[in-house]
Amino acid sequence: MMETLSPKTIDEVRGHVHRYAYDRSTIRPGIVHLGIGAFHRAHQAVVVDDLLSEDPSWGIVGASLRRPDTKDALAPQDGLYSLLVRDGGGTSARIIGSVVSLLDARRERDALLERLADPLTRLVSLTITEKGYCYNAVTSSLDETHPEIAADLADARNPSTAAGLIVEALRRRRNAGIAPFTVMSCDNLPNNGRVTARIVTDFAEAIDPALGAWVRTNVAFPGTMIDRIVPATTDADRAEALEMLGLEDRWPVVAEPFLQWVVEDRFNGRRPPLELGGAQFATDVLPYERMKLRMLNGAHSMMAYLGYLAGHEYVSQVVADPPFRRFIEGAWDAEIAPTLTMPPGVLEDYAAALMKRFSNPALKHRTYQIAMDGSQKLPQRLVGTIADRLRRGLPVDRLALGIAAWITYARGTDMQGKQIDVQDPHREDFVIAAGRALGDPEALLDNFLKLDRIFTEDVRNSRHFRRTLAAQYETLHQLGPAEAARRAA
Numbered sequence: 001m002m003e004t005l006s007p008k009t010i011d012e013v014r015g016h017v018h019r020y021a022y023d024r025s026t027i028r029p030g031i032v033h034l035g036i037g038a039f040h041r042a043h044q045a046v047v048v049d050d051l052l053s054e055d056p057s058w059g060i061v062g063a064s065l066r067r068p069d070t071k072d073a074l075a076p077q078d079g080l081y082s083l084l085v086r087d088g089g090g091t092s093a094r095i096i097g098s099v100v101s102l103l104d105a106r107r108e109r110d111a112l113l114e115r116l117a118d119p120l121t122r123l124v125s126l127t128i129t130e131k132g133y134c135y136n137a138v139t140s141s142l143d144e145t146h147p148e149i150a151a152d153l154a155d156a157r158n159p160s161t162a163a164g165l166i167v168e169a170l171r172r173r174r175n176a177g178i179a180p181f182t183v184m185s186c187d188n189l190p191n192n193g194r195v196t197a198r199i200v201t202d203f204a205e206a207i208d209p210a211l212g213a214w215v216r217t218n219v220a221f222p223g224t225m226i227d228r229i230v231p232a233t234t235d236a237d238r239a240e241a242l243e244m245l246g247l248e249d250r251w252p253v254v255a256e257p258f259l260q261w262v263v264e265d266r267f268n269g270r271r272p273p274l275e276l277g278g279a280q281f282a283t284d285v286l287p288y289e290r291m292k293l294r295m296l297n298g299a300h301s302m303m304a305y306l307g308y309l310a311g312h313e314y315v316s317q318v319v320a321d322p323p324f325r326r327f328i329e330g331a332w333d334a335e336i337a338p339t340l341t342m343p344p345g346v347l348e349d350y351a352a353a354l355m356k357r358f359s360n361p362a363l364k365h366r367t368y369q370i371a372m373d374g375s376q377k378l379p380q381r382l383v384g385t386i387a388d389r390l391r392r393g394l395p396v397d398r399l400a401l402g403i404a405a406w407i408t409y410a411r412g413t414d415m416q417g418k419q420i421d422v423q424d425p426h427r428e429d430f431v432i433a434a435g436r437a438l439g440d441p442e443a444l445l446d447n448f449l450k451l452d453r454i455f456t457e458d459v460r461n462s463r464h465f466r467r468t469l470a471a472q473y474e475t476l477h478q479l480g481p482a483e484a485a486r487r488a489a
């Protein structure tokens with residue numbers, strides 16, 4: 001039987017595979033990461049892996065909040081895993097050692113809270129996806145009606161949400177006279193530092209106003225812009241890891257070569273030297289974040305829905321299809337970039353670099369993966385851009401085609417009537433919106449536009465937008481995605 005990757009077998013890993021240069025027994029845990037999925041392991045954990053030989057006090061304890069699968073796969077490997085980096089030229093492999101232990105929040109809540117409250121823990125980072133924040137963007141506050149938040153508020157000593165866990169840990173630290181940790185969101189949310197500050201402070205305030213006030217004055221919530229394309233791991237990736245390592249890795253992660261991490265320089269106490277792993281510290285991350293969300297993620301979501309409807313499985317196939325490629329370039333150039341303020345030339349270079357990244361044929365990034373959770377993604381990726389343009393009286397045809405493709409996708413059937421397995425926390429609302437429309441496209445669009453967590457009032461009430469959306473929806477349904485993209489480009 002093939003042996004499994006672990007500290008015991010690490011010396012058997014094939015010679016061409018890179019591996020961490022530090023002695024793992026000297027690493028102390030300084031970071032607790034909530035949401036230890038593939039993205040964290042292919043991004044922040046890699047940067048931390050690069051700095052541990054200089055500063056061994058920033059090992060990562062990775063916690064899974066929802067599913068225990070990462071812990072179950074990696075615990076027997078003592079947290080070791082491989083990162084496969086793919087570009088057109090091939091794949092390189094590297095063993096990452098920065099995740100020093102793993103916890104499953106559901107089964108090991110006490111251990112997780114103890115670790116969070118431990119003075120060694122100085123940074124709590126998060127990749128819990130957009131929906132994990134339970135943030136209501138309409139009221140700019142914690143959604144206290146969210147069932148999981150409501151349950152945590154009712155039993156705040158036994159939390160299971162990110163906000164609840166962080167607040168209970170901060171409460172324990174405050175009682176014990178231990179300085180608070182820094183809380184750093186690494187999710188694709190606009191103003192992720194402020195949103196995280198808000199949900200944590202709101203939660204604390206709701207259970208104890210004094211604790212809320214303490215959190216507000218004492219805890220730092222730096223904003224971040226994080227970027228790396230990380231497709232979900234497949235069995236083919238596992239087979240490739242086995243081949244490259246000469247050992248079994250139960251859960252390798254796959255990524256493109258590109259990695260960017262811009263971090264607002266706002267920490268409680270000493271900050272981790274993330275620059276040693278290529279991160280940049282900045283006083284203001286918002287311009288970077290907005291550029292990334294609107295240009296990269298905005299294009300991603302439009303390609304996901306249009307591409308999926310056109311039968312393309314991967315992003316690289318979408319951009320290899322000329323009408324879609326021109327459509328995305330046109331959307332950047334004519335509709336998205338003009339809403340951003342960057343020094344001259346930056347956006348052109350950024351767009352060109354994005355197109356190269358999207359074209360990476362080795363990456364196999366599925367349109368279906370990006371299409372998930374659209375309700376959580378569209379506001380910051382497309383709707384905000386649309387709102388900015390409407391305010392200035394500018395056309396929004398391409399962005400409206402993106403929304404028309406999303407509505408088509410979200411209603412649950414493609415143009416040939418084939419079912420789509422829509423994954424979204426608001427899926428039920430989509431079923432109702434589509435059901436009530438009884439097949440009438442005008443009613444369908446109206447029903448979807450009423451989803452006020454997604455469409456802000458200015459967009460919902462704009463007659464110009466409504467007309468443009470209807471026109472794009474009609475073209476999409478009469479002529480198909482490629483022709484609609486060609487006409488809009």
Ligand code: CS2
Nearest residue numbers: 226227228229297300369370
């Ligand atoms: C993607 C992102 O799945 C998605 O919604 O748009 O995960 C994207 O790959 C990353 O943000 C890239 O940094």
